[in-house]
Amino acid sequence: MNSQNNIPHVFLIGVPKAGTTWLSKILGQHPDICFSNPKEPNFIAFHKGTFKRIVDEPNWKEYEEYFTGEGLRIDGSIHAFACPLAPERIAERFPNSKFILCLREPVSRTFSHWKMIIDTLEDKKYNCNWSDFITAWEDDRLRCDSLYATSMERWLKYFPREKFLIINSESLREKPQSTIQNIEKFLNLENFNFNFNSRILSNESSSRRIPNILGRVLIGISKITPKIIKSPIVNILIKREINIYSNPIISRKTLDIQMNDEHYSICGEILIKELHKFEEISGFDTSEWTDKIKKKIL
Numbered sequence: 492m493n494s495q496n497n498i499p500h501v502f503l504i505g506v507p508k509a510g511t512t513w514l515s516k517i518l519g520q521h522p523d524i525c526f527s528n529p530k531e532p533n534f535i536a537f538h539k540g541t542f543k544r545i546v547d548e549p550n551w552k553e554y555e556e557y558f559t560g561e562g563l564r565i566d567g568s569i570h571a572f573a574c575p576l577a578p579e580r581i582a583e584r585f586p587n588s589k590f591i592l593c594l595r596e597p598v599s600r601t602f603s604h605w606k607m608i609i610d611t612l613e614d615k616k617y618n619c620n621w622s623d624f625i626t627a628w629e630d631d632r633l634r635c636d637s638l639y640a641t642s643m644e645r646w647l648k649y650f651p652r653e654k655f656l657i658i659n660s661e662s663l664r665e666k667p668q669s670t671i672q673n674i675e676k677f678l679n680l681e682n683f684n685f686n687f688n689s690r691i692l693s694n695e696s697s698s699r700r701i702p703n704i705l706g707r708v709l710i711g712i713s714k715i716t717p718k719i720i721k722s723p724i725v726n727i728l729i730k731r732e733i734n735i736y737s738n739p740i741i742s743r744k745t746l747d748i749q750m751n752d753e754h755y756s757i758c759g760e761i762l763i764k765e766l767h768k769f770e771e772i773s774g775f776d777t778s779e780w781t782d783k784i785k786k787k788i789l
Contacts, residue, residue: 499564499587500563500564500565500566501563501566501588501590501591501678502565502566502568502571502588502589502590502591503515503565503566503567503568503569503590503591504568504572504577504590504591504592504646505569505571505572505573505592505593505594505642506569506572506573506592506594506595506600506636506639507541507570507604507636508600508603508604509569509594509595509600509660510593510660510663510664511530511567511569511593512530513663514591514593514663515530515565515567517667517671517685518565518671518674520683520685520686521562521675521680521683521685522562522683523562523563523680523683524562524563524565524680525558525559525560525561525562525563525564525565526565526567527557527558527564527565527567527568528557528558529557530567531567531568531569532554532566532567532568533568534549534553534554534557535549535554535566535571535577535580535581535584536568536571536574536576536577537574537576537577538570538571538573538574538577539570540570541570541604541613541632541633542613542616542617542619542632543617549580551584563678563680565591569593570636572636572642572646573635573636573642575645578645578646578648578649578650579649581649582649582650588650588654589654589655589656589677590646590654590655590656591655591658591674591677592656592657593658593663594639594657594658594659594660594775595659595660595661596779596783597637597758597762597765597766597780598637598754598755598758598759598762598784598787599750600636600637601633601634601636601637601754601758601762602624604633604636604637605621605624605627605628605633606748608627608633609621609622609748614627621633624753624757625757628757628758634758637758637762638765639765639766639769640765640766640767640768640769640771640772641765643769643773644772652773652774655773656674656677657773657775658670658673658674667687668685702741705740705741709741752787755784755787755788756787759785759787759788760788762784763781763784763785766780767781
């Protein structure tokens with residue numbers, strides 16, 4: 492067995508648009524945590540994001556490169572939850588792993604995910620058109636991340652329920668300190684005095700800006716810049732809470748599309764069934780979400 496198998500691993504496996512960026516930045520402050528860099532390596536799962544799929548077996552020697560430093564390793568690849576191959580791959584390679592699963596009311600999660608895709612034009616990059624919500628919902632690449640029971644059933648074939656800490660993403664906003672303390676307890680970590688106030692932690696869609704042509708050029712340059720050069724610059728920007736991509740010279744505002752009852756009507760019934768099943772197999776209370784969806788689709 493490879494030595495890296497014996498290193499404690501935790502996986503923040505999902506889901507997109509459920510507060511995991513905020514959570515990763517908070518947990519990354521803990522001196523006994525080594526968070527993956529980038530936050531989402533998308534290495535183990537064959538879901539490499541919303542659209543990209545690569546079924547080939549990972550080159551495990553490369554996995555070490557995503558972790559620098561000591562401490563409990565946390566992989567933040569949030570598309571892993573919906574990936575059919577991820578549970579078996581992790582069970583074979585890291586059988587003693589623990590999992591943090593951040594969930595959100597699934598209709599609003601789906602809408603937020605869809606809006607992010609059309610804001611960034613990522614659908615066009617993969618030669619599809621998600622401009623219509625119904626069309627996007629019928630595409631499994633959007634739908635799969637909201638089918639919580641379907642995904643959870645696969646994970647429970649390989650890991651017992653007690654290996655999963657399931658979090659309502661609302662708790663990250665409403666009671667961040669106690670939620671993080673629960674995570675520390677779950678991971679057997681000493682309590683740490685986290686900074687919850689930094690502006691850099693915010694990832695609100697209302698404040699998000701999309702890179703324009705110049706911004707995309709800068710992002711491209713950043714991707715090919717060696718880490719030894721890029722890391723010191725990035726660290727300085729983070730400490731000063733500067734997001735250069737929010738500058739209007741290199742970015743634009745997002746589309747003004749508001750969620751409404753029609754979005755609930757399109758996918759609500761399917762997701763209510765998923766939530767009932769998810770509660771049955773996980774013990775996680777979904778009644779608040781199901782009640783909300785039912786009211787919207789009546």
